[in-house]
Amino acid sequence: MTGPSAHHFGVTVTDLDRSIEFYRDVLSLDVLARFSVSGEEFATGVGVEGAAGTFAHLDAGGARVELVEYEPEGEDATGGAINQAGAKxxxxxxxxxxxxxxxxxxxxxxxxxxxxxxxxxxxxxxxxxxxxxxxxxxx
Missing domain, CATH: 3.10.180.10 (2,3-Dihydroxybiphenyl 1,2-Dioxygenase, domain 1)
Known part of the structure; x- marks a missing residue:
């Protein structure tokens, strides 16, 4: 088996349109695609009952940034210090x-x-x- 290669780096957001504006207009990333995913297989795959996601893929020069807005929305996991375990x-x-x-x-x-x-x-x-x-x- 060959080793994996990077496909995307995911960022969960609460308002996809607002986040696209930030990453596109402030950080100059181009939007490559927008799409939605739902269904039992998706919910099972992400481990969230009844999950659906609205996605945007952005070009970060050889890396893809995936912004995703989930339903149902989970608890806030942002805003902490970078040295906290689990920080990203x-x-x-x-x-x-x-x-x-x-x-x-x-x-x-x-x-x-x-x-x-x-x-x-x-x-x-x-x-x-x-x-x-x-x-x-x-x-």
């Missing part, structure tokens, strides 16, 4: 972190301004409309 974030590379930071709309929450780590990588964490962490980085 989406990492997106940008060419010029300072320019990206300057172009962010005022209502986009950041954890700090751009920082240069010991490894030389420049990082900036922002929160999407559902409080999910997104790391913008310049290697």
């Amino acid at each position: 974030h989406l990492g997106l590379e940008v060419q010029d972190l300072d320019a990206t930071y300057e172009e962010l709309p005022e209502d986009v929450e950041t954890l700090s301004g751009p920082q240069t780590t010991e490894s030389g990588t420049r990082i900036l964490f922002v929160r999407d409309p559902d409080d999910n962490l997104v790391e913008l980085l310049e290697p």
Whole structure:
């Protein structure tokens, strides 16, 4: 058996249209597809009784970001600190972190301004409309 390869990175959201606007308009990801999935097989597969999902796939330059709005909606699992067990974030590379930071709309929450780590990588964490962490980085 050959090893797996990445297909997508999923982010659960409460309002798909609002999240598409953020990832498309603020982070410049192109929308590749929108679709819905439901039925007993889907609910069984995701382990949520009666589950249905509305999805959007976005192009992140060689990686696919999958935004999904579920019915029924689960409990909020966002907003915590990045060092908490189970915390997750989406990492997106940008060419010029300072320019990206300057172009962010005022209502986009950041954890700090751009920082240069010991490894030389420049990082900036922002929160999407559902409080999910997104790391913008310049290697």
